[in-house]
Amino acid sequence: MKLKSRLLTAFLIITALPIFLITLAAGTIVRFQVNSIEETYDVKSDTIKLISNPLQILSRLTRGVYNEIVITSKQEPEKFEDETYINYLNSELTGKYSYIVLRKGNQFIYSGNNENLDYIKRYLPKYGKYTTDMEGGMYIDTKNPFLLKQKDFHFTDGSEGSIFVITDVDTLVPQIRSSAIQMVCSLIFVVILTAGVLIIWIYRSILRPLNTLHAATDAMKEGNLDYSIEGDPEDEIGQLCVDFEEMRIRLKELIEVRLKYEEDTKELISNISHDLKTPITAIKGYAEGIMDGVADTKEKQAKYIKTIYTKANDMSVLVDELSFYSKIDCNTMPYTFTNINLHEYFSDCIEELTLDLEVKNIEVVYKNETDAALKVSADAEQLKRVINNIIGNSVKYIGNKKGLIKIQIEDIGQSVKISIADNGQGIPSKDLPFIFDRFYRADSSRNSTKGGSGLGLAIAKKIIQDHMGTIWAESEEGKGTTIYFTLKKCKEVTEYE
Template sequence: MKLRGRLLTAFLIIAALPMILLLITGGTLVRYQTNSIEENYDIKSDTIQVVTNPLRILNRITRSVYNEIIITEMNEPEKFEDKEYIEYLNEQLTAKYSFIAVRKGNDIIYNGNEDKFEKISRQLPEFSNNNIDIDGGFYIDGEYPFLLKQQDFHFTDGTKGSIFIITDVTTLIPLIKSFIYQIICSAILIMLITSSVLIIWIYRSILRPINILHAATNAMKEGNLDYSIEGDPEDEIGRLCEDFEEMRIRLKELIDVRLKYEEDTKELISNISHDLKTPITAIKGYAEGIMDGVADTDEKREKYLRTIYTKANDMSILVDELSFYSKIDCNTMPYNFTFINLHDYFTDCIEEISLDLEVKNIEITYNNETNKDLVVHADAEQLKRVISNIIGNSVKYIVNRKGLIQIRIKDAGEFVEVAVEDNGQGIPGKDLPHVFDRFYRGDASRNSSRGGTGLGLAIVKTIIQDHMGNVRVESEEGKGTTIYFTLKKYEEEKRKDE
């Protein structure tokens, strides 16, 4: 659920759930208390009156005694002069928070509760009072409010008399008080339960993911990039956790790449130090030989000078390769794309390379199965670097045999595929996945005569990919290696349209 939906749900729960629960609880308690009142006090009442009009309920409690007084006044008014009868009526009212008072003329001849009667005696109405309100009774307000029922009559001697049923309203019926307490306690309990449920729900759905995210942030701050978290994609916090996880993975990859780059750079420096040290040592030694007169013949001097030139040339090639790599690494490789006839280009290239290979006892063959008019859009100089690096890599691993390098070109749909195959010693299977990695050298021995920086095939891969092609390698130890790369065709019709 989205965060907006959760907040809306929480609002509805806060607004509606306590009200619904309170209505259900209140209705249940009202029905229960009403039944209890009806059973204990033998009265019938609407459920709502228990709450809205408790005075009416109190008035009804004394209705049976009041009815008896009316009947007695009509049939046997002399009974009101009988103290035992009056006390009998008073005993019936005592359990109902009421008592009897009898007035003869202006004098009170009987009251069932001296303490309470003294507080309200001056508020009793006169004879023949007609302010009847509820079921024969009416409410008298004041410092000590009470509910009053009055029945006027004449004593046997003709004196005016009144009998009063007085109900104390300062003390509600215990069941009604209990009902009020229960309603208050129920409301508090409902609010506590609702709040607890909401707090738990909000904690589980909002605060806990935030705490997890906070812990992950602290772990990352401490350098732990392996602290993984998961999020629910259905809500905003979950998506934030997913974004954080993606950021963590990306950051870890970048740091790993950076660390690998630093390791490769250290290895490169070590390789360069070794590869430069060897020719520099040779140049220095042969130069000292010339200066010290060791090369005392023209033949020796020529040999020493040729060796110095060769070693200097090797250093120049190494420096050029490093310079070219720096351009690749900084994405500042200069390209000059032109339309190249593939057949003519490779024919010229093979003729140039074959002269150098012939000296090294390596034969090179060339077979082009494509149309002689086929054109590619490429940088001629960089494409030549690709071929030179591949063939140079092959030459290093052709040992103790008659060398053979075969170049084959064939059609591959929208591309042409160039294969450069040699009969060298091959590449071990464990090294095949890494041959195009920068600085990778299958021959780890620093004393190897093959040398190299491990950049040649990495440069090949970069150049071919920049030409929208692909490069791959196949090799078998003891038999040789084949490197394939593709170049995208460029149709003659497209070139004319441009």
């Protein structure tokens, strides 16, 4: 999920989730408390009326007692002169925030709450001025507001009497107060829950990937390039993790290549040292032979000098080969590409090679199946180096038997394929995949007969790759090896008149 989408989701969670949860909690609390009110006070009404009009509830709380007062005033008014009966009525109002007040004439002869009576007695209606029905009540708005139910009657001595049912409005029924507390608690819970959900979501989707990325960075800083991480490419942070992982893999590969290069360099130095040791030893030996007078004839001296020259020339070839590879390996070798006629070019090469290889008892067979006018784009000098390196490598492993090198050229569409096959000892299958690696030599014994620096085929591969071609090998032990490589044809230019 994109970061923009995450922010939008977070906004929706912050707004929608609390509204939904608060609505759900409020509905549940109100329904529960309304049921409790109906069961406790035996009142029946719709939910909104019970919550929005608590005076109605307070009025209904005293309905039973007031009904009894009305009946008593009509049938047995003398009971109101019995304090025990008045106490009984007052006790029925206990827990309903109500009490009884009895007035005879202008004197209050009974009060269920003497403390409140001092505040409200001046607000109580005179005899005959106000009488409520059985369901009604009168709200008196004072410093201490109350709900009043009044019933007038006559005492047995004929004096005027009024009995009041006073309900304290300042205190709501417990269920309404409990509902308010539960609402506040629910609101706090919803806020905490929403914050918790957001924190967990943000931690899982943002902070945890960042912590993982931080741990990976620390591991990389300590040199541990094997610390792998995963990320979801669908969001920015996940993409950052994916990019970091790609960077880690690339960096690890570069370091491995660097280490391999250093290892190969050490091997090269060892190989060059070994290969130089033989001609240097020979040069020293023959030079000492001349100085000590061992070469006491002109023929011997000429032989010694020729040997010294040959060995020095071998050393020069090794140094030149190393210098050349360092150039192409660093991509500093300039190429001069020209359109070369393949038939003419290979005819000249084969003629030159045949003269050199006949001396070594090696026959050259050449076959070109392409059009005589076909041209390829190549650097003539470097292409010749490729051919010489491949054939030179073949010559080393043919041995003393009658040698055979076959060179064949085929047209394969957009390219031409050149194959150079020999009848040498072949390459073991375990070594075949590595023969184009720099410094690699299948002949681990490094005997003086084979020699070489292990750079010939690596140089050939690099040159062919720089020519936008491919190179590969096939071999069978005891039967020989074939090296293949391809070259791109020149693009034909058609002139339109």
